[in-house]
Amino acid sequence: MKHIATFAAVGAALALAGCNSETNSNTKAAPPARPVLSIVVKPNSDKTIGFTGTIQPQYQTELGFRVLGRLVARNVNVGDLVKAGQSLAQLDPFILALALRAAEADLVKARAQLANTTAAENRISILLGRQISNQADFDTAQQAKEAAAAAVQQAEANLAKAREQLGYTTLNADIDGVVTTTDAEVGQMVAAGKRVVSLARTDIREAVVDLPDDRAQLLAAGAPFEVHLQADPLVKANGKVREIAPQADAATRTRRIKITLEQASEAFRLGATVTATPLEATTSTIDVPLSALLERDGATRVWIVDTAAKTVKTVPVQVAERNGRSARIASGLEAGARLVVAGVNSLSEGQAVKMDERTTR
Incomplete structure (x- = not known):
C-alpha cells in the first residue's frame, strides 16, 4: 500500500508540472504590448504662407527701327506714359530722303519713256494700215511699249518702297503704355532691329x-x-x-x-x-516629424494608432514639402489621428502597442 501511495503522489506531481509547463508556453506565445511614442496631429488651417x-x-513690346541709321532724337524716357501713334525716336532721314527723290525721278523717266513708246506704236500702226510699214516694225514698237509700261510699274513700286523706308526713320508707339527701358542714345548708330525702347501695357x-x-x-x-x-x-x-x-x-x-x-x-x-x-494652400495640410515617415514599396506611409483596439496600422500619404525636421502632408492623414513618430521601421501591421503617458506628446 505504501508503494501505491508513493506512485500516486509522483504521478500527481508530474501532471502538475506538465500543466505549469503548458501554461508558461502559452504565456510566451503572446508578446507584451510595445510602448510607442505618438502624437495627435493637427491641421495647419491657422497658418498663412506668403x-x-x-x-x-503681362504684355510688353520691344521696339526698334527697321532700317540702319544714326539716332538724332529720342522723345521719351523711362517712366513716361505714351499713347498709340506717339513719336518715340527719330533717325537721320537724309540718306533715305535722297533715295526717295531718286525713286521719284526714276518714275518720271519711266513715264516719259512710256509716252514715247506709245506714240511710236501709234505711228507705226497707222503706217502699217497704209502698208507703208511692215509687221515686224509694229511688233517691235509694241514690245517696246510693253517694256516701258513694266518699267513704270517697277518705278512706282520703288517709289512706294522708298517712301515706306523713309517712314521707318520715325519710331512710333503701337500701344498705350509706359516706357520701361531705353537702349539707345542720341548720336548712336542703330542697327535694324536693335531694341531702342520697351513699352509695357498698364491695364x-x-x-x-x-x-x-x-x-x-x-x-x-x-x-x-x-x-x-x-x-x-x-x-x-x-x-x-x-x-x-x-x-x-x-x-x-x-x-x-x-x-x-x-x-x-x-x-x-x-x-x-x-x-x-x-488662398487654398494651407486648408488641408498637416505637419509631421520626418521620423514618422515610412518608405515602403515606393510609397510613403505612416503608422496610425487605433486607440480603441490599441493596435497600429499603416496608411499611405502624399508629402507636399519636406525640410530638415518635418514634412507637410497634403492628403491621406486626417486631423485628430494619433501618429507614431519613432521606431516606425520595427512595427508590424496589427501589432499591439501601449501608449504610456511618459512616451506620449
Whole structure:
C-alpha cells in the first residue's frame, strides 16, 4: 500500500508540472504590448504662407527701327506714359530722303519713256494700215511699249518702297503704355532691329513670384491668390495663376509663377514689391516629424494608432514639402489621428502597442 501511495503522489506531481509547463508556453506565445511614442496631429488651417514677388506687365513690346541709321532724337524716357501713334525716336532721314527723290525721278523717266513708246506704236500702226510699214516694225514698237509700261510699274513700286523706308526713320508707339527701358542714345548708330525702347501695357498687370518646386507642383492654372502691397499691406488685390514655369531653376530649385491681378488699384505700380498668399494652400495640410515617415514599396506611409483596439496600422500619404525636421502632408492623414513618430521601421501591421503617458506628446 505504501508503494501505491508513493506512485500516486509522483504521478500527481508530474501532471502538475506538465500543466505549469503548458501554461508558461502559452504565456510566451503572446508578446507584451510595445510602448510607442505618438502624437495627435493637427491641421495647419491657422497658418498663412506668403511669397515675395514684384508687379510686372503681362504684355510688353520691344521696339526698334527697321532700317540702319544714326539716332538724332529720342522723345521719351523711362517712366513716361505714351499713347498709340506717339513719336518715340527719330533717325537721320537724309540718306533715305535722297533715295526717295531718286525713286521719284526714276518714275518720271519711266513715264516719259512710256509716252514715247506709245506714240511710236501709234505711228507705226497707222503706217502699217497704209502698208507703208511692215509687221515686224509694229511688233517691235509694241514690245517696246510693253517694256516701258513694266518699267513704270517697277518705278512706282520703288517709289512706294522708298517712301515706306523713309517712314521707318520715325519710331512710333503701337500701344498705350509706359516706357520701361531705353537702349539707345542720341548720336548712336542703330542697327535694324536693335531694341531702342520697351513699352509695357498698364491695364493688365500681374504678380511674378518664385515658389519652391514641391509647392508649385500642387498649383494649377486658375488657382486663387491674394496679393498685398508690401509698402502698404492694407492695399490688396485678388488674382489667379496664369502661368507656371514648366521646370524648376537649376540653382534655386524654384519655379516662377505669374498671377494675373483682378481690378488692381493704381497703387500696384510696375516694379512694386508684393506678397502673394495662396488662398487654398494651407486648408488641408498637416505637419509631421520626418521620423514618422515610412518608405515602403515606393510609397510613403505612416503608422496610425487605433486607440480603441490599441493596435497600429499603416496608411499611405502624399508629402507636399519636406525640410530638415518635418514634412507637410497634403492628403491621406486626417486631423485628430494619433501618429507614431519613432521606431516606425520595427512595427508590424496589427501589432499591439501601449501608449504610456511618459512616451506620449
